[in-house]
Amino acid sequence: MGRKYNIVVFGAAGFTGKHLILEIVKTLDEKDEQFSWAVSGRSTSKLDVVLQEMSKASGKDLSNVDKIVADVADRESLRNMARQADVVLNCVGPYLLYGGDEVVQACIQEGTHHLDLSGEPQFLEKVQLKYNKDAEESGAYIIGCCGFDSIPADYGSVYLENNFYGQLNSVVSYMQIKKGTKVTKLNFGTWHSGVIMCNRFFETFALKRKLYPNPYYKFQYKVPYRPIVYCEEVQGWCINLPFPDARVMERTQRYKYYNEKRRPIQTQAFMRSPNFFLAILMAIGSLLLGILAQFKFGVRLLENYPRLFSMGMVTKDGPTKEEMDSPFSFTLVGKGWDKSTKPTSDGLYASPPNKTLILKVSGINPGYGGTVTIMLHAGLAIIKERNLMPSKGGVYTPGTAFARTSLAEKLTRHGVSFTLTTPQ
Structure with a gap:
């Protein structure tokens, strides 16, 4: 899509977000996997602390990783995050409580793909009811349960x-x-x-x-x-x-x-x-x-x-x-x-x-290692195998969205x- 970042990790300061950062670093060490990425959250200072922690954990200097301030209480900040990304990996849950709806809206408005880890059927099905048509029109893929679930x-x-x-x-x-x-x-x-x-x-x-x-x-x-x-x-x-x-x-x-x-x-x-x-x-x-x-x-x-x-x-x-x-x-x-x-x-x-x-x-x-591996490579599948996914945007399950891709081989x-x- 030619945006500034292929992948933006939203909620990078959380437990799952930290593990996703480590998975990104590990994946970028491979010669055949290259992509741009940034982290996002409510506080620059917290993101700095997380990147310092993950630098020690990974043995890589992550101090130059770009940070985007975004807060579910500030819709314009969410849109600013979304417009810079090809894919937002949303690690902030429970999604019914902590702005999952607002992040989805921002991604649809900016034509940005959105993956989450929700296991909450109420959130997933409300998103399908409310936003499927808008996502189709914007070209955004909104895909839930992109981890150990499901x-x-x-x-x-x-x-x-x-x-x-x-x-x-x-x-x-x-x-x-x-x-x-x-x-x-x-x-x-x-x-x-x-x-x-x-x-x-x-x-x-x-x-x-x-x-x-x-x-x-x-x-x-x-x-x-x-x-x-x-x-x-x-x-x-x-x-x-x-x-x-x-x-x-x-x-x-x-x-x-x-x-x-x-x-x-x-x-x-x-x-x-x-x-x-x-x-x-x-x-x-x-x-x-x-x-x-x-x-x-x-x-x-x-x-x-x-x-x-x-x-x-x-x-x-x-x-x-x-x-x-x-x-x-x-x-x-x-x-x-x-x-x-x-x-x-x-x-x-x-x-x-x-x-x-x-x-x-x-x-x-299953909860964090397998989950972040699955989520990251699902996000990369959208970037690299867009032609093998449904012909238009929309709210999809993983089975529908990735049915024709090589996700199984990548995983x-x-x-x-x-x-x-x-x-x-």
Whole structure:
């Protein structure tokens, strides 16, 4: 696009922003990856401190990295940031609380692409309802969930479909986080986003009705809903996760059905538990936390005592490197019909699915390492593979936006691998 910076990191002083800076520095050390970048936030002095910290952490002098002052309370400052960038990587969350809407508006007004890490379906779907037409007209790609949520599951399901060579009927994603040198912990910002999402849970029903007023495709061989299931492919008990991955995956499929007039696939998302007993406890605990988050006093408790209610998994100080460096994987099990099985004239099949293909997306440090790797290379895909993305701007899911790009190959080279296997 010929602007001053290819990439601007908004919210660079935050925990995720710092890790994104380190990922940028590491990527720029590669000969085949060159791009211009800057950092942005409310305070120049804070950005200076962050760049000094990241200089020590990376071993590179970052004192000359350009800084852009931008504050969600000052819309003109947001527009000034957006007009200087090809892509804004927005690391400021929860997006429902901290100006996600204003940053999206500024990017659309300046024709700038915007990626975020939101796992909040209320924010993501409100943005689609409010700004899709404006984004189309400006040429800006507005793409949410561009990290651990939900590129492995959503973009992964599209990648699996592109390599299925037949008719895919369903994709079920099973997320697993293995124990590293220490028990994996989360930053408070991630927890806070989840609390706000639960607090506004019932908004999701009205949003879905507004987004999709027309009848949807009626699947012939339906995958039943199960709150807990044993999965052979990951050798463990798994609990159903309706948000955010499942919701984002469904939006991708509905776009394909309504906008591209193509047959959608069924999608579900689960998380693996170490055993059946813990799966039951996790399901009950999630339900109780969701109920508690419906009340103001409950939200205050969850915000003020995250360590207590997360059983020590959340820290306001941010996790240490050892507490983050845990292996993660998404096992996506795709089932459908092989190429030799033909449907009838009305598109139906006389027998159940007869083919299975499995995609495993794996990496290290799901919350911050894997997330910033995914986010950065998704942003670079817009810059380098614009011709392979949808023909016009708009509000898209990752699966729709990056379906034809080489994002999987880029991520595999940078530590987040995509591996296809056929079960014997």
